[in-house]
Amino acid sequence: MCSSKRNLNFGLAINEALQQMMAADPTVFLIGQGVKSPWYVGNTCTNLVERFGEERVIDTPVSENAMTGAAVGASIAGMKAIVVHPRVDFVLYGFDPIINQAANWHYMSGGRSSASVVFWLIVNRGGEQAAQHSQALHSMFAHVPGLKVVAPSTPYDAKGLMISAIKDNNPVVFIDDRWLYRTNTEVPEEVYDVEIGKGIIRNAGTEATLVSFSYMAYESEKAVEEFTQQGRSIEFIDLRTIKPIDENLILDSVKKTGRLVIADGAWKTGGIAAEISAIVSEKAHAYLKAPVQRVCLPDTPAPAAGSLEKAYYRTKDDIIEAIKKVL
Amino acid sequence: MTYSKEFLENLYRMMLRIRLCEESLVDPILKGEIKTPCHLYSGEEAIATGVCAQLEKDDYIFGNHRSHGHYLAKGGNMSAMIAEVYGRSGGCCSGRGGSMHLIDTDHGVMGIAPIVAGTISLALGAALASKIRMEKRVTVSFFGDGATGEGVLYESLNFASLKKLPIIFACENNLYSTHLPIDEIRTNRDIYRIAEPFDITSFRVDGNNVLEVYEAAGKAVDRCRNGNGPVFMEFLTYRFRGHVGPDDNVQGSHTDIRPEAEIEAWKKRDPLSIFGTYLKENNVLTDSGIRAIFDEVNKEVSAANEYALNSPKPEKEELCKYVFK
Numbered sequence: 001m002c003s004s005k006r007n008l009n010f011g012l013a014i015n016e017a018l019q020q021m022m023a024a025d026p027t028v029f030l031i032g033q034g035v036k037s038p039w040y041v042g043n044t045c046t047n048l049v050e051r052f053g054e055e056r057v058i059d060t061p062v063s064e065n066a067m068t069g070a071a072v073g074a075s076i077a078g079m080k081a082i083v084v085h086p087r088v089d090f091v092l093y094g095f096d097p098i099i100n101q102a103a104n105w106h107y108m109s110g111g112r113s114s115a116s117v118v119f120w121l122i123v124n125r126g127g128e129q130a131a132q133h134s135q136a137l138h139s140m141f142a143h144v145p146g147l148k149v150v151a152p153s154t155p156y157d158a159k160g161l162m163i164s165a166i167k168d169n170n171p172v173v174f175i176d177d178r179w180l181y182r183t184n185t186e187v188p189e190e191v192y193d194v195e196i197g198k199g200i201i202r203n204a205g206t207e208a209t210l211v212s213f214s215y216m217a218y219e220s221e222k223a224v225e226e227f228t229q230q231g232r233s234i235e236f237i238d239l240r241t242i243k244p245i246d247e248n249l250i251l252d253s254v255k256k257t258g259r260l261v262i263a264d265g266a267w268k269t270g271g272i273a274a275e276i277s278a279i280v281s282e283k284a285h286a287y288l289k290a291p292v293q294r295v296c297l298p299d300t301p302a303p304a305a306g307s308l309e310k311a312y313y314r315t316k317d318d319i320i321e322a323i324k325k326v327l
Numbered sequence: 328m329t330y331s332k333e334f335l336e337n338l339y340r341m342m343l344r345i346r347l348c349e350e351s352l353v354d355p356i357l358k359g360e361i362k363t364p365c366h367l368y369s370g371e372e373a374i375a376t377g378v379c380a381q382l383e384k385d386d387y388i389f390g391n392h393r394s395h396g397h398y399l400a401k402g403g404n405m406s407a408m409i410a411e412v413y414g415r416s417g418g419c420c421s422g423r424g425g426s427m428h429l430i431d432t433d434h435g436v437m438g439i440a441p442i443v444a445g446t447i448s449l450a451l452g453a454a455l456a457s458k459i460r461m462e463k464r465v466t467v468s469f470f471g472d473g474a475t476g477e478g479v480l481y482e483s484l485n486f487a488s489l490k491k492l493p494i495i496f497a498c499e500n501n502l503y504s505t506h507l508p509i510d511e512i513r514t515n516r517d518i519y520r521i522a523e524p525f526d527i528t529s530f531r532v533d534g535n536n537v538l539e540v541y542e543a544a545g546k547a548v549d550r551c552r553n554g555n556g557p558v559f560m561e562f563l564t565y566r567f568r569g570h571v572g573p574d575d576n577v578q579g580s581h582t583d584i585r586p587e588a589e590i591e592a593w594k595k596r597d598p599l600s601i602f603g604t605y606l607k608e609n610n611v612l613t614d615s616g617i618r619a620i621f622d623e624v625n626k627e628v629s630a631a632n633e634y635a636l637n638s639p640k641p642e643k644e645e646l647c648k649y650v651f652k
Contacts, residue, residue: 027460029459055459056459061489063482066447066448066482066486067482067486069445069479069483070452073448073451073454073456076453077387079456096442096445096479097448100442100445101438101442105438106652109423109424109649110420110422110424110430111649112430112432113437146650148651
């Protein structure tokens, strides 16, 4: 075990998880469009084909439905498949194998079989890519029984959650955001888990609770930092997993602060922010001292024009405004 | 080709097991004792029987909504299947699956599920798993003519051919896609030709003649086992019962869709009669020999139904069991 400190960027942290898990377990394999192309997957798949061969690192035709289904089927047959969709928008072609098949498989077989598969979906937006290249669809997956959904915000969590997702006996949707690939933090060299279902308090505080995950956790850190500099005390929770959600972590914090802001990088209606708000309404309503605030995308498709994109995406400034409203 | 008496008897016994098992469900369905939608396999028994007779226990099959026959022919336990149909704890999915979700992984029945064409890509993945592990295992994907309308079939054909996967695409063409006759869903009836643009070897077989099915499946299995797969097989057949349940075209109900003359013509091509006649003409079995097999199977089916009815219903406290492993 290496104890020296070392930084890695987000993409290379995922790459290290894949390298280590594929080396440790011959049943682990990666399939998906673009695994040989940095244009598709950045540096996440660097040297995988060279090291593990095209039998286990499979670049595919543009056939999202069958490739997603093949990953599920291989998992049912005893493999540990990771299927990557470099743009989450394209996975809509693969909803049948994910939802009808994988998510239901263990239940509808009465526990006799399960699809231990990782659906790795990359949110890749901005840059005037517009509606079909910009969507964040994690709440759709979180709605479905039988799926776990993780959404890391740091290189450390990206590696640890990818390892945990691969080890998990259930289908896991691993959603990351290409906007995070530039982040660079300390990542241990050894294999480690980040437990699925556990959030983390990134900043302890007393005046308000801010809950976020994935890219909006990155923006949230910056917002919280500004409050800290002004002598205010905001508790910031990075959920890391959105299904199953770490309810107790949220509830304990809200019971302490009485104020809640949720920042989610997806649409408002029917989203994770709404779910968190509902959980708090059901289980900690009496503790609330102000209405819950949600920082989400407007219920609008992503625009192309840069001027509209600026109005569309939420940043630390939106989070700061929301926190001011509850304080 | 010559076959042993025992082998031929076993083929006949399996076809009869499927037929009598399916027919034993008819009354309980009509009486409302069975509520899960049952897509009965009566009339198509020769296909599952002939194909699975070529498979090893370790080989994989995946099925669709009409898969009682596939499950039984691959070695699945009849009592557990009927208990599943009755929604009982002793069912092969502990009452969570019903008729359209059956499994018996010990016998390679890897998955049966009713989204049309939905299990084709799962079978593709199972075949991919075998290829990665460098096994000799063969996977059979059973689906119907209706599945030829789904894009995932063509994606799967392309990928299977590209990677030379050991998979048999077994299309049971019973001429009806639920209520729609084949001429209303395709410009031609030559389903076997859909594999040609993908450079996949394809066969068209009389699906009501078990020995023809068996022999063609043997060629397909050999190709896959020797690393020369995939293979596409079209089996021409006809269902004797409705799309779902016993009645939609047999009893003159409002969902009647099929011409009576057509049904009568196919009944004359009953796979059990065809094979029974063959066995008698070739002095494999006499009428009394056939009767003995019938009595034996009838007892098994009765015992399986009794097991199912005596199996407890799942407790409501267990509603959320099995969501996660």
